[in-house]
Amino acid sequence: MARAAAAARVAGGGGSCFSQAKLKAPAAQRVPMAPTDAFPVEVAEWLAAEQGLHLQQARPVGGGCIHSAWCLTFGAAAERSPAIAADPAMSASRMSTSHRRLFAKTNRAEVLAVLKAEADGLAALSLAAEGTGLSVPSPLAVGVAGAHAVLLLTWFDLEGRSSGSSSAGWEMLGVGLARLHRRSLEIRCMEGDRPGRFGWPRDNVIGSGPQPNGWHESWGTFFAERRLAPQLERLERRHGPLRGAATLLKNVQQWLEGHDADPCLVHGDLWSGNAAPTSGGGAVIFDPAVHRADREVDLAMARLFGGFPSSFFKGYEATWALPHDHRQRVPLYNLYHLLNHANLFGGGYGAQAQAVIDDLLADPPG
Secondary structure, X not given: OHHXXXXXXXXXXXXXXXXXXXXXXXXXXXXXXXXXXXXXXXXXXHHHHHHOOOEXXXXXXXXXXXXXXXXXXXXXXXXHOHXXXXXXXXXXXXXXXXXXXXXXXXXXXXXXXXXXXXXXHHHHHHXXXXXXXXXXXXXXXXXXXXXXEEEEEEOOOEOOHHXXXXXXXXXXXXXXXXXXXXXXXXXXXXXXOOOOOEEEOOOEEEOOEEEOXXXXXXXXXXXXXXXXXXXXXXXXXXXXXXXXXXHHHHHHHHHHHOOOOOOXXXXXOOOHHHEEEEOOOOEEEOOOOOEEEOOHHHHHHOOOOOOOOHHHHXXXXXXXXXXXXXXXXXXXXXXXXXXXXXXXXXXXXXXHHHHHHHHHHHOOOO
């Protein structure tokens, strides 16, 4: 089918930037915001004064394309810091006899809202992940230190792809994500959350691009009006309209009307650079763009930009099977990410998005 051909064309594309010791995306695709190799003195002073954390070493780690990313080492006194004492995830298993490691992102002070949105998303995912076996970095502190914004997170040792990621770890990630999706239907994941509806209490970001939210009863309306339409409008302002875009938006609600989607809390940016098995035998997800949506959007993106291994999908399906026709919606859902990449990076993403629109109009899902 034409739709399957479109999915194959986009599967090997580039991706968003990496974090927490992952490989960097090609330089031409990175957003030049404020990465630096020198840890800001003001942030070290803020950690000591506000968090009771006395820095011993700050090591830059791969992935600082939007923010600068750091592995921070502290003395054993870090156990008594307000941030760490307040976080139940910081167990003795993560502490050596004399040192503790944390992860930090820094940027310009005016980027604080972006880091706050990430902290909110991680907190929501952490709540939904309780008891699922899936880990999420805990946001320990977020704030401004002089000219810098900073987000402090728990550290995870990721299993490197170069050494061969375990099939069991990826399967565990699939199992945990399925449990998270299902559990989120039954709980409020943050203040203002409205289980049973699609959206999120506040706008956030997808990569470094804006992601408008709000609430809708209809999944098709939300996806058309709050996901595709803003991206298409941004692209039109910069490069002109994509062929068939207006027709696509009119048809999306109809295409999704018969699909009985559940308003799950989704990661929202779940490509293979934002999840990994951990060296301790678990699995972790990070760098989210959360909202309540059809759970299939996470599984669709997991097939984009290189994709997740088959063991991930096996674990998910064994825990909460997807509808038999879910693959038909993959190109439509991933169109959102292609449009976002076209707006952020340019290059060939606009042409890929146009090809998907053409194929969807010629061979609609459903």
